[in-house]
Amino acid sequence: MKSSSDSPKTLSAESMRMKLNYRIIIFVATILFGVFFSLPSLLQTEKGAKITLGLDLQGGLHMLLGVKTEEAVKSRLKSIASGIKHYTDKDDILIDGLSAKEDRVIFSILDSDEAKLIDKMLAEVKGIKVDINGEEYRVTLTPEEVIATKKQAIDQAIETIRNRLDQFGLAEPTVARQGEEKILVELPGIKTQEEEQRARDLISRAAKLEMMAVDEDRKMRVYQMTPSEAASYGDVILPDVAQEGVKHLIKEIPILDGGMLTNASVGFDQSNRPQINFSLNSEGAQIFGDFTGKNVGNHLAIVLDGHVYSAPVINERIGGGSGQISGNYTLEEAQDLAIALRSGALLAPIYMMEKRSVGPSLGADSIRASLVALLGGFLMVVIFMVVYYRAAGVIANIALVANLFIILAVMALFGATLTLPGMAGIVLTVGMAVDANVIISERIRELLYSGVSIHKAIEQGYDNAIRAILDANITTLIAAVVLYAYGTGAIKGFAITISIGILASMLTAILGTHGIYQMLETRINQSKDKAFWFGIKAER
Amino acid sequence: MEFFKNTKTYGFMGVSKAAMVLSIILVLGSYVLLFTKGLDYGVDFAGGTIVQVKYAKAAPIDQMRESLKADPVFKGASITEFGSPEEVIIRLRGSSESVTSDIGDLAHASLKGTGDFEVRRVDIVGPKVGDELREKGIMSLLLATIGILIYVAFRFEWRFAVASVMALVHDISIALGAIALFGLDVNLDVLAALLTILGYSLNDTIIVFDRIREGITTSKTTDLSESINQSISRTLARTTLTSLTTFFVVFTLFMFGGEIIHSFAFTLLVGIVVGTYSSIFVASPVLMWFGFDIKGYRAKLAEKAKREAEKERMRAQYEQGTI
Numbered sequence: 087m088k089s090s091s092d093s094p095k096t097l098s099a100e101s102m103r104m105k106l107n108y109r110i111i112i113f114v115a116t117i118l119f120g121v122f123f124s125l126p127s128l129l130q131t132e133k134g135a136k137i138t139l140g141l142d143l144q145g146g147l148h149m150l151l152g153v154k155t156e157e158a159v160k161s162r163l164k165s166i167a168s169g170i171k172h173y174t175d176k177d178d179i180l181i182d183g184l185s186a187k188e189d190r191v192i193f194s195i196l197d198s199d200e201a202k203l204i205d206k207m208l209a210e211v212k213g214i215k216v217d218i219n220g221e222e223y224r225v226t227l228t229p230e231e232v233i234a235t236k237k238q239a240i241d242q243a244i245e246t247i248r249n250r251l252d253q254f255g256l257a258e259p260t261v262a263r264q265g266e267e268k269i270l271v272e273l274p275g276i277k278t279q280e281e282e283q284r285a286r287d288l289i290s291r292a293a294k295l296e297m298m299a300v301d302e303d304r305k306m307r308v309y310q311m312t313p314s315e316a317a318s319y320g321d322v323i324l325p326d327v328a329q330e331g332v333k334h335l336i337k338e339i340p341i342l343d344g345g346m347l348t349n350a351s352v353g354f355d356q357s358n359r360p361q362i363n364f365s366l367n368s369e370g371a372q373i374f375g376d377f378t379g380k381n382v383g384n385h386l387a388i389v390l391d392g393h394v395y396s397a398p399v400i401n402e403r404i405g406g407g408s409g410q411i412s413g414n415y416t417l418e419e420a421q422d423l424a425i426a427l428r429s430g431a432l433l434a435p436i437y438m439m440e441k442r443s444v445g446p447s448l449g450a451d452s453i454r455a456s457l458v459a460l461l462g463g464f465l466m467v468v469i470f471m472v473v474y475y476r477a478a479g480v481i482a483n484i485a486l487v488a489n490l491f492i493i494l495a496v497m498a499l500f501g502a503t504l505t506l507p508g509m510a511g512i513v514l515t516v517g518m519a520v521d522a523n524v525i526i527s528e529r530i531r532e533l534l535y536s537g538v539s540i541h542k543a544i545e546q547g548y549d550n551a552i553r554a555i556l557d558a559n560i561t562t563l564i565a566a567v568v569l570y571a572y573g574t575g576a577i578k579g580f581a582i583t584i585s586i587g588i589l590a591s592m593l594t595a596i597l598g599t600h601g602i603y604q605m606l607e608t609r610i611n612q613s614k615d616k617a618f619w620f621g622i623k624a625e626r
Numbered sequence: 627m628e629f630f631k632n633t634k635t636y637g638f639m640g641v642s643k644a645a646m647v648l649s650i651i652l653v654l655g656s657y658v659l660l661f662t663k664g665l666d667y668g669v670d671f672a673g674g675t676i677v678q679v680k681y682a683k684a685a686p687i688d689q690m691r692e693s694l695k696a697d698p699v700f701k702g703a704s705i706t707e708f709g710s711p712e713e714v715i716i717r718l719r720g721s722s723e724s725v726t727s728d729i730g731d732l733a734h735a736s737l738k739g740t741g742d743f744e745v746r747r748v749d750i751v752g753p754k755v756g757d758e759l760r761e762k763g764i765m766s767l768l769l770a771t772i773g774i775l776i777y778v779a780f781r782f783e784w785r786f787a788v789a790s791v792m793a794l795v796h797d798i799s800i801a802l803g804a805i806a807l808f809g810l811d812v813n814l815d816v817l818a819a820l821l822t823i824l825g826y827s828l829n830d831t832i833i834v835f836d837r838i839r840e841g842i843t844t845s846k847t848t849d850l851s852e853s854i855n856q857s858i859s860r861t862l863a864r865t866t867l868t869s870l871t872t873f874f875v876v877f878t879l880f881m882f883g884g885e886i887i888h889s890f891a892f893t894l895l896v897g898i899v900v901g902t903y904s905s906i907f908v909a910s911p912v913l914m915w916f917g918f919d920i921k922g923y924r925a926k927l928a929e930k931a932k933r934e935a936e937k938e939r940m941r942a943q944y945e946q947g948t949i
Contacts, residue, residue: 142886150755151725279734279745283726290725437723441750443730448678448746455884462882463875470871474627507818510887513879514822514894517872518829521864524871525833528864535633554836557781558829564773565825569818572766574759577818584822621627 105608109601113488116593120491127498135498139274140505142576143453145446146274147282150439151247151289153267158239158434159232160188166211166225167191168339173207191225239434240267247271247289247436249429254288254422268439277446284422290436292391293426295344295364295411297374299337300385300397308335327393328414334394336387341377343431346370350427352420355412360420362411364427371407379403390423456509464490464516471520475527476621481602482523485594489519492590493583502586505579515587521558522595526551531622540610544603548596555596559588629866635859638906639851639914645907653796656803665802668811669749671763673756675718677733678747684711689740697736699729709885713746721752763817767798770824778828782835783923785916790831793909797827797900804896810889819893826872827901830865831909837861838910843927848920854910862906869902 126134141148167186170193174181179200184193195204198221208216208223213231217224227235244263251259256275264270271289276282301321304311308323316323316335326332346366353363366374378386378400387397388411395413415423468486471479493512497504530547538546563585570581603610610619617623669676679685687705694700700718708715722729730748737743751759771791779787801823805812837857847853876898880891 149725152754283731286725286728436725438725438728438750439723439752440755441728441730441748443748445744445746447680447744452884452886455882456879456887459875459879459881459883459887462878466874466878467871470874474867506886507815507890510879510883510890513875513883514872517875518826518868520871521829521868524864524867528861528867531628532860550840554833557836558832561774561777561828561832562825564777565770565821565828568766568770568773569821572762572769573818574762574814577814580818580822 105605107601107604109597110605111601113594113598113601116492116598117488120488120495123495123498124491127494135501137494137498138501138503139449139453140503140508140576140579141272141274141442141449142444142506143449143504143509144274145277145444145449146272147276147285148273148440148442149271149286149289150264150441151243151269151271151436152439153240153243153269154435154437155236155239155267156434159227159235160186161433162227162231162235163187163189163191163225166214169211170207170225171339174204177203179203189226193223194221195223196221236267240269242430242433243436244269246430246432250288250425251285253425253429254285256285269436276443282443284418288422288426291422291426292432292435293344293423293429294391294431295347295427296340296389297342297377298340298387298389299377299381300387301335301337302384305335305385308333311335324387324389324392324394327390327395334387334397336389336394340389341386342366342370342373344427345431346373347427350424352417352424353410355410359412360415360417361413362420362424362427364409364411366407366409368407371405374407374409375403375405452506453509456506456513460509460513460516463513467516467520471523474621476617477619478523478527478530478621481599482520482527482595484602485523485591485598486516486519488594488598489515489587489590492594493586496586496590497582502582503579504583505576507576508579508583511580511583512587515584515591518562519587519591519595522551522555522591523599525555526596526599527620531620534616534620534622541607544600544607548600552596555592559592563588628863630859630863635852635856636862638855638858639911642907642911642914646911649796649904649908652803653799656799656806659803659806663806663809665806665812666809667760668813668816669717669751669756670813671756671760672719673721673751673753675716675721675729675733675751676747676749677716677718677730677745678708678713679716679737679743680713680746682712682742685714685743686740687714690714690716690737693736693740694733697732699732700736709888713885721750723752759814763814766817766821767824770821774824774828778832778835782839785913786835786839789909789912789916790828790835792912793831793901793904794824794827796904796908797823797897800900801893801896805889805893808892810892813889815887815890816893819890819897822894823897823901826897827904830869830901830905833864834858834861834905834910835913838913842920842923850914850920853920854914858906858910865902865905869898873898 123135125131127137130136163186167184170181170191171184173179180196181193181204182196185191195201201218204223205216208214208225213228213234215226215228217226240263244261247269248259248261251261251271251273256273258274260270260272262270273285276285301319304319304321308316311323313323317338320338321335322338324334324336326334346369348365348367350362350364353361355361382400382402384400385397386400388395388409390411395411411423464486468483471482473479475482490512493515496502526547529551530543533543533547533550534540566581566585566588570578570585573581613619685707687707690705694703694705694716699720700716702719704717705714706717707713716733718729720729728748728750730745730750734745771794774794775787775791778790798820801820805816810816834857837860838854841853841857841860845853845856847856873895876891876894879887880895883891
């Protein structure tokens with residue numbers, strides 16, 4: 087360890103030169119590393135890894151979304167119910183009281199001879215449990231199936247939201263799972279209230295597209311009908327999207343849904359209004375063709391998220407599997423709708439658990455304020471150190487500046503995010519990083535007072551100080567690591583800068599300054615001016 | 627420049643009784659404040675909504691109140707100035723679940739007509755997330771304390787660990803008391819400040835303890851209080867200096883760092899002052915009152931050194947091939 091000079095008494099021209107040692111070489115290398123990798127962030131160059139600013143500094147939208155997974159379970163049960171209805175209708179099996187409740191589907195058969203057929207059909211449905219009590223059937227999902235359905239709903243929501251945001255054209259959207267069932271969405275590119283609104287509409291839109299048949303026999307009575315009466319005919323009452331108060335009576339089971347959609351894009355109708363052009367896959371095209379062929383003269387309702395967008399008369403069989411959705415949208419709305427349709431429907435609705443939105447002007451204010459604090463604090467510390475320790479203070483300040491560069495460089499290389507608490511962390515590091523040098527300088531002063539040689543004072547001073555510095559830094563590091571593990575969002579940024587600052591200070595304040603002292607040792611010895619070098623009276 | 631004479635020993639332990647009375651008053655006072663006035667949990671921990679609005683001119687707070695009254699959602703909303711007369715914060719206890727139209731949008735719409743303004747920040751924290759953050763916050767304080775306790779016990783001795791944790795509890799209690807006294811909103815940033823105090827105060831305590839440990843082994847006195855006095859006096863310059871530099875930077879943060887960082891900086895300021903005080907006047911006296919046994923410790927160290935030497939000798943013999 088003790089690599090430095092032999093006898094300070096035998097000064098020669100040779101030993102007057104500054105001595106290189108491994109510490110100073112490592113220190114200079116670290117400074118070069120720090121400066122090199124922090125330049126892209128400081129100068130905002132095109133190339134090179136840069137520090138990402140947190141949403142609180144650059145402005146943007148942070149959301150934590152929940153998924154109403156129980157809705158996915160409900161809709162799974164509903165689709166089992168429609169499957170049963172479809173099957174029994176087709177084979178003329180008589181059943182009664184078919185309904186989908188919160189957690190089960192119930193029905194009863196009228197002819198016990200047909201039980202075998204029912205059992206056969208139900209055996210083909212995966213993930214269900216069937217309880218039979220005489221004529222009464224009770225179908226529930228197995229616990230595994232419930233879990234799988236919920237998980238799938240979350241996975242699908244993440245995937246869908248990611249798809250939608252990717253197509254929305256914002257810079258660097260983040261969509262990630264957080265914990266078991268939360269979705270983290272971060273949009274740094276949001277600049278205005280309107281943009282934010284658009285993004286939120288796009289994310290939360292269910293985008294469930296259905297082609298449905300209008301109940302031609304009863305549609306005239308829709309305004310007198312209650313929803314339960316409609317349900318008794320197997321119908322639903324849906325509102326019109328454009329005209330308020332207009333209602334449509336629609337057959338409950340859709341002809342086909344958005345799952346068979348292959349593409350959706352924005353087009354224009356004859357009067358140059360935006361509309362959505364969509365195309366169906368071959369299966370969808372087949373069903374659509376068959377239906378329109380059989381129902382010429384009837385109405386076809388195009389239903390999106392429970393609203394009827396149009397219900398045109400079918401003039402002829404529509405083959406080819408393409409169609410339009412027209413409505414009174416702006417071009418922007420049409421574009422967003424096309425994105426939502428392309429990226430698929432959400433299986434379960436999402437809801438807001440947490441939202442933090444920061445306007446860019448506030449972010450800029452925060453950057454300015456924290457830079458002023460950083461600069462002010464830094465200057466005060468630097469001046470104070472020089473006044474108190476003279477040359478030793480200058481050496482400590484070199485380490486401090488190096489420390490700042492290293493923090494920036496490491497953050498840039500690891501792609502860490504700089505947040506407002508992170509800035510506070512850097513400011514605090516400035517105050518705390520000089521601590522190591524204060525401890526060392528005090529130790530050196532103490533040894534000088536006790537009358538040992540300068541060489542011995544430096545070496546022993548470092549030896550004595552290092553244990554205390556390590557213990558003190560490690561405990562602070564423990565607090566920082568816990569903060570990182572348990573902190574969220576911006577607070578994590580604070581833990582990061584503090585941790586990097588502490589680790590960097592070990593390198594700069596302990597190793598770096600030691601190297602500088604060793605390099606300058608012959609000079610210090612020669613001048614013997616302890617007041618200049620260490621800020622103490624030479625003799626007392 | 628020198629603040630303190632390097633060779634002088636100050637009689638800190640002589641005033642330790644008085645310091646203890648002061649500490650007890652401060653800590654008890656803090657708890658009285660915490661139990662009567664209580665902490666104001668901010669949206670992070672209590673859930674709720676914050677809308678920060680900046681007007682082109684001074685914010686028309688009365689007019690804003692009037693406008694918000696129209697919607698029952700804003701019942702119990704508080705509007706306070708935030709840093710400057712143009713800028714205000716609207717606090718609500720409620721939150722909303724809708725993604726497309728949230729409570730922040732409603733506030734935006736309701737305030738239309740109160741002047742030229744810009745919504746600069748909307749924070750909505752649902753009850754579930756608030757509960758989670760609070761649980762995590764308490765866990766993090768506990769975990770950090772336990773981690774530190776284990777480390778100090780491992781590096782020093784259990785009495786040192788207990789004394790340093792008592793100093794920590796002292797510091798955190800007083801910081802919380804100050805937060806309650808000034809009615810600051812307790813949010814995530816305040817929690818971060820508390821954890822920093824934890825690390826910082828301990829940093830100070832450990833430097834002093836390290837010196838006490840060193841003093842015990844090097845100085846001749848068997849009087850613990852004298853030994854502690856010497857050690858604290860030797861580290862006094864460092865303690866003061868580091869506290870000063872840290873105080874400088876946090877003070878600039880407090881003055882110029884902007885309103886958002888205010889509570890954070892304030893908590894830290896209190897923590898730095900109390901943490902510096904406690905490392906000298908709380909941790910060390912506690913160590914003394916725990917009856918730390920200098921002679922016993924020295925005997926143990928000597929024993930350890932002897933064992934090391936024995937091991938060394940055996941190894942040397944082994945290497946020389948004599949065994």
